[in-house]
Amino acid sequence: MQAKPHAKILGTGRAVPEKILSNADLEKMVDTSDQWIIERTGIRTRHIAEPGTGVAQLAAAAARNALDDAGLGPQDIDLIIVGTVSGDYKFxxxxxxxxxxxxxxxxxxxxxxxxxxxFLYSLRLGESLLRSGDFRRALIIGGEVLSSQVDWSDRNTCTLFGDGAGAAIIGPSQDESGILALHLQSDGRHAGLLINPGCGSANPPRPDNLHLHAIRMEGREVFRHAVAAMSDGLDRVLGKTGLRLEDIDLLIPHQANLRIIQAVGKKVGMPEDRVYVNVDRFGNTSAASIPMAIDEARRSGRIAPGHLVAAVTFGAGFTWAAGLIRF
Ligand SMILES: CC(C)(COP(=O)(O)OP(=O)(O)OC[C@H]1O[C@@H](n2cnc3c(N)ncnc32)[C@H](O)[C@@H]1OP(=O)(O)O)[C@@H](O)C(=O)NCCC(=O)NCCS
Structure with a gap:
């Protein structure tokens, strides 16, 4: 018998910048091709913020949509957590x-x-803090402007990322719907495989080291670990709840690369029509990818009340996480 969930999602929202960068645009910037990008990543377009647009603006827009969706106002929120590695400021x-x-x-x-x-790390924290009784409703956001950290002359990375934000409001659940299980894990041994080494305390910005301020990635290694970790994460949340793969209505993998998404689906045995894909339109929006996908899927009817949704993700650190949510 499944435990009654403590917290549930009351509303969701998302926001992306207006400007769209196509593969044809990238062909003019680096030695790449539309065909290579589609075959190796599945990405066709990504949204890119105007220079000087910070994450907070996108995150606030996504949050407003989520508040409207939940029928709540600013006064109803007493906890705000933003998952991001591209925040507006150091502090x-x-x-x-x-x-x-x-x-x-x-x-x-x-x-x-x-x-x-x-996003899933923040959701876990938010859910735990609601459980403590100290907070009533939390605004959980995943938002990134990774375009500010991309080396636009590096074809290995500049085709992959996009900007955006997704938000969810969580509050107490009075019924069977809600966050059923979350699993978080990290492995710091691989910290160097996906990293922006610049502008932190290890390499504070100086005129001669600004080139360090960019995403660097060992793509093949990241790919391999991502597939194994996301599949394992799903097994673990299913194990925690006693639910089965067949019970899941929609699997939302982190939208990094279509080949990774397909490999995860195949490894866990999920039919393609129950695996959510929007990486073709948004690229990898990092922390924003899961909440943006949840919001898009809800608003398009792919997620309906009663549906069981699994989300799995993987990123720098390495960090990974999985969640099971009943809507
Ligand atoms: C980045 C990624 C798409 C590269 O695909 P891949 O099949 O592993 O390709 P490789 O890295 O082996 O590179 C193959 C060749 O393509 C080239 N290449 C890389 N990017 C290219 C691009 N945009 N256009 C054309 N050629 C490119 C490489 O230079 C390499 O050329 P070489 O053989 O002459 O050295 C893939 O590794 C990947 O998706 N990794 C995970 C990335 C990710 O999701 N990161 C975030 C996780 S949260």
């Missing part, structure tokens, strides 16, 4: 900027750094 936290932009007066606000796992 203060992007969550505090979201609080400022939304006019949320009474809340605790902080960021979580878990790269592409940022």
């Amino acid at each position: 203060p936290a992007t969550a505090c900027l979201v609080q400022q932009q939304l006019g949320i007066e009474q809340a605790a606000a902080f960021d979580v750094s878990a790269a592409c796992s940022g």
Whole structure:
């Protein structure tokens, strides 16, 4: 018998910048081709923020949509967590900027750094803090402007990433719907395989080392670990709940690369029509990918009340996470 969930998703929202960068645009910037990018990644377009647009603006827009969806206002939120590795500033936290932009007066606000796992890590924290009884409703956001960290002359990485934000409001569940299980894991031995080494305390910005401020990645190694970790994460949340793969209505893998998504689906044995894909339109939006996909799937009817949704993700650290949510 499954335990009754403590918290549930009350509303969701998303936001992306207007500007779209196509593979044809990238062909003019680096030695690449539309065909290579589609065959190796499945990505056709990605949304890119105008220079100077920080994550907070996208995150606040996604949050407003989520509040509207939930029928709630700023006064109903007392906890804000933003999963991001591309926050507006070193400090203060992007969550505090979201609080400022939304006019949320009474809340605790902080960021979580878990790269592409940022949303599920934040969801886990938010759910635990609601469980503590100290908070009533939490705004959980995954948002990134990774275009600010891309080396636009490096064809190995510049085709992959996009900008965006996704938000969810969580509050107490009165019924069987809600967050059934979450599993978080990390393996710091691989910290160097996907990294932006610049501009932190190890390499503070100086005129001669600004080139360090860019995403570097061992793509093949990341690919291999991502497939194994996301599949294992799904097994673990199914194991925690006693639910089976057949019970899942929709699997939402982190949208990094279509080949990774397909490999995860195949490894766990999920039919393609129950695996969500939007990486073709948004690229890899890191922490934003899962909440953006959840919101898109809800609004398009792919997720309906009663549906069981599994989300799995993997990112720098390495970090990975999986969740099972009944809508
Ligand atoms: C990045 C990735 C698409 C590369 O695909 P791949 O099949 O592993 O390709 P490789 O890295 O082996 O590179 C193969 C060749 O393509 C080239 N190449 C890389 N990017 C290219 C591009 N955009 N256009 C054309 N050629 C490209 C490489 O230079 C290499 O050329 P070489 O053989 O002459 O050295 C793939 O490894 C990947 O998706 N990894 C995971 C990335 C990811 O999701 N990261 C975030 C996780 S959260």
